[in-house]
Amino acid sequence: MKRIYFDHSATTPVDKEVAAAALEYMTEKFGNASSIHGFGREARKAVDEAREKVAALIGATANEIFFTSGGTEGDNLAIKGVAFANRKKGNHIITSAIEHHAVLHTCEYLEKHGFTVTYLPVDEYGMVRIEDVKNAITDKTILITIMMANNEVGTIQPVKEIGRLAREKGIYFHTDAVQAVGNYPIDVQEMNIDLLAMSGHKFHAPKGIGALYIRRGVRVEALQHGGGHERNLRAGTENVPGIVGLGKAAEIAKQEMAKKVTYLGKLRDRIISEVMAKIPHVKLNGHPVERLPGNANFSFLFIEGESLLLNLDLKGIAASSGSACTSGSLDPSHVLLAMGLTHEVAHGSLRITLGRGNTAEEVDYFLEVLPEIIDRLRAMSPLFGESANTVVNNPCSECHMH
Amino acid sequence: MYTEKVMDHFTNPRNVGELKDASGIGEVGNAKCGDIMRIYLKVDDNDVITDVKFKTFGCGAAIATSSMVTEMVKGKKLAEALEISNQAVAEALGGLPPAKMHCSNLAADALHHAIKDYIDKKGK
Numbered sequence A: 001m002k003r004i005y006f007d008h009s010a011t012t013p014v015d016k017e018v019a020a021a022a023l024e025y026m027t028e029k030f031g032n033a034s035s036i037h038g039f040g041r042e043a044r045k046a047v048d049e050a051r052e053k054v055a056a057l058i059g060a061t062a063n064e065i066f067f068t069s070g071g072t073e074g075d076n077l078a079i080k081g082v083a084f085a086n087r088k089k090g091n092h093i094i095t096s097a098i099e100h101h102a103v104l105h106t107c108e109y110l111e112k113h114g115f116t117v118t119y120l121p122v123d124e125y126g127m128v129r130i131e132d133v134k135n136a137i138t139d140k141t142i143l144i145t146i147m148m149a150n151n152e153v154g155t156i157q158p159v160k161e162i163g164r165l166a167r168e169k170g171i172y173f174h175t176d177a178v179q180a181v182g183n184y185p186i187d188v189q190e191m192n193i194d195l196l197a198m199s200g201h202k203f204h205a206p207k208g209i210g211a212l213y214i215r216r217g218v219r220v221e222a223l224q225h226g227g228g229h230e231r232n233l234r235a236g237t238e239n240v241p242g243i244v245g246l247g248k249a250a251e252i253a254k255q256e257m258a259k260k261v262t263y264l265g266k267l268r269d270r271i272i273s274e275v276m277a278k279i280p281h282v283k284l285n286g287h288p289v290e291r292l293p294g295n296a297n298f299s300f301l302f303i304e305g306e307s308l309l310l311n312l313d314l315k316g317i318a319a320s321s322g323s324a325c326t327s328g329s330l331d332p333s334h335v336l337l338a339m340g341l342t343h344e345v346a347h348g349s350l351r352i353t354l355g356r357g358n359t360a361e362e363v364d365y366f367l368e369v370l371p372e373i374i375d376r377l378r379a380m381s382p383l384f385g386e387s388a389n390t391v392v393n394n395p396c397s398e399c400h401m402h
Numbered sequence B: 001m002y003t004e005k006v007m008d009h010f011t012n013p014r015n016v017g018e019l020k021d022a023s024g025i026g027e028v029g030n031a032k033c034g035d036i037m038r039i040y041l042k043v044d045d046n047d048v049i050t051d052v053k054f055k056t057f058g059c060g061a062a063i064a065t066s067s068m069v070t071e072m073v074k075g076k077k078l079a080e081a082l083e084i085s086n087q088a089v090a091e092a093l094g095g096l097p098p099a100k101m102h103c104s105n106l107a108a109d110a111l112h113h114a115i116k117d118y119i120d121k122k123g124k
């Protein structure tokens, strides 16, 4: 059976060129970048070059890039680092209800340590309103942290406007761009961004490597202490192979950006239009236009996401869902709930995230097998068909609302 | 994550559907994750379950346990059917992942509700 990977927001395959570049710095050029001998110098040189490439991808300069272990660490360093370094100025942070847990749980942690946090709501498309940001700012606000693109529904946030607002008020602006980097053109200057977190494994570099951009002059306190690595901001021997891989992946991402955005956008648009046309009682989650090129997210009413994923998996297709039954915590996705979806509608969600390796044939195959799976599950559902009338809270009334 | 038996019942669920002239119907919702299961029973004069159908809105484990419980009760006396516990259903499936044990409550509860519904109706 052919296997089709439609879960690129979870992780991506490492590019062969990236893997080859990283491997060289494990086996041949294995030096510690802090050593003064030749082995060390060649590692240092590679780290410096990678820093240039990562900076170039987002319009930054190399000395504004700090390597981390990934998105989670970048978000922690940005948020806690700014909070601790600027607590004399204030103790208020603004974020949104749809952030990744790397941001939300970090903010919740800070609430236990004397900070107050405003969690902004989003509209039905999963977008933060500028007005809400404006209204939330107080004279104690030191940081605004809003993601660039949402990992579940793909909605792209108005970061440029939020950044402008923050800049005007002298407030730092951090953006979790883990899903956007490599999928969406970014210029930190033009977008008024002070800090930006990225993660390698979302754009064809290995897992466990990432970077935090910190605009020159922004005050951040180190969270990890030890040697003087990363200019005293992030102690620990550099993950040279990972960093080299990240640099290579950034270089490729920059070269292929325009082509990739167009290619994925086309495949995604076909998925969205066909699914909406072929399958009744379905809702598109996320913004119709302002969304990541590879993201399609639907709610199929009357069915549950895990059984949908299992059926797709039996057909060789890998996707994901925000259903309570797949969450482990038995709560549906906080993102879908924040967008106003009921539990039942969140239950039937399916996220398809495309990557550059996907083909039109794979999309065709998915569109061919999906309707019969949905039909089969609906035939089994007590919420669907004739018998649905007897059920209180019939979510059908819901589907007419959207 | 699921046993072969679970996947078998998930991919080929037994006794899916409704019974128009059911002797008893039981419906339960899972407060934990919002899932719903309905079981229809046909009971003869000797209190034997002659037919059973189910409909489920839920995860793989919920569908598999529904299917399993219908297989377990078909042809059984009501008294025997009442003794089937969620534990027994889970065991018959070769076990469920710990996070999915609550799903098996659905099946046993829906069955017990259906039997109670039959008894209530008969009593009238």
Ligand SMILES: Cc1ncc(COP(=O)(O)O)c(C=O)c1O
Residues within 6 Å of the ligand: A009, A010, A069, A070, A071, A072, A073, A075, A100, A102, A147, A149, A150, A151, A176, A178, A179, A199, A200, A208, A210
């Ligand atoms: C939006 C967002 N932020 C942060 C992370 C965490 O990144 P990492 O897996 O590199 O720690 C993810 C990964 O799922 C993400 O999607």
Ligand code: FES
Residues within 6 Å of the ligand: A324, A325, A326, B030, B033, B034, B035, B057, B058, B059, B060, B061, B062, B100, B103
């Ligand atoms: S029915 Fe929701 S987790 Fe099983």
